[in-house]
Amino acid sequence: MTNFTLNNQKIALSLNEQYPLIDVLRNHCSIDSPKWGCGLEQCGACHVLIDGKSKPTCQSPLASVERQSIQTLESASLDDSKHLTHQKQLRALQQAFLIEQAAQCGYCTSGMLMTSAELLFKNKTPTEEQIKIALDGHLCRCGAQQRIVRAVMLAAHNLSKEQA
Numbered sequence: 001m002t003n004f005t006l007n008n009q010k011i012a013l014s015l016n017e018q019y020p021l022i023d024v025l026r027n028h029c030s031i032d033s034p035k036w037g038c039g040l041e042q043c044g045a046c047h048v049l050i051d052g053k054s055k056p057t058c059q060s061p062l063a064s065v066e067r068q069s070i071q072t073l074e075s076a077s078l079d080d081s082k083h084l085t086h087q088k089q090l091r092a093l094q095q096a097f098l099i100e101q102a103a104q105c106g107y108c109t110s111g112m113l114m115t116s117a118e119l120l121f122k123n124k125t126p127t128e129e130q131i132k133i134a135l136d137g138h139l140c141r142c143g144a145q146q147r148i149v150r151a152v153m154l155a156a157h158n159l160s161k162e163q164a
């Protein structure tokens with residue numbers, strides 16, 4: 001039995017502990033935001049937040065999240081909770097991505113949002129360069145990178161206005 005928390009819900013699963021986390025989330029937990037891209041931890045499409053850090057799920061086995069806390073993009077639309085630590089950042093980012101039209105096919109978007117949320121949680125006023133460095137491991141085949149960076153800048157700006 002593997003125990004973990006998913007978007008503030010306790011989960012206990014009796015599955016092969018070597019089963020890739022992305023398959024566990026998508027096939028057994030009704031989570032479809034992380035996408036299968038390269039399968040080699042090289043594209044960023046499958047990222048989720050694990051104990052607050054944006055990490056790939058395509059190669060990590062289920063056993064690796066024992067007693068850990070997973071937060072996915074689905075958490076942005078749940079009721080407010082202090083346990084959903086990056087909820088505010090995810091919501092601000094979603095809005096900013098819409099305003100900047102930063103998603104085309106959307107395949108990379110969830111992963112981009114996860115890593116951007118981690119960045120804005122740690123650094124409320126990132127520079128353009130810091131955003132580019134944070135998102136360096138995320139590929140966008142549609143070529144939306146410039147709009148994505150602009151969207152993260154806008155989300156940071158809007159969050160800082162909220163807190164002012």
Ligand code: FES
Nearest residue numbers: 037038039041058
């Ligand atoms: S599918 Fe996991 S990093 Fe590409």
Ligand code: FES
Nearest residue numbers: 104108140141142
């Ligand atoms: S929006 Fe299509 S891969 Fe990024």
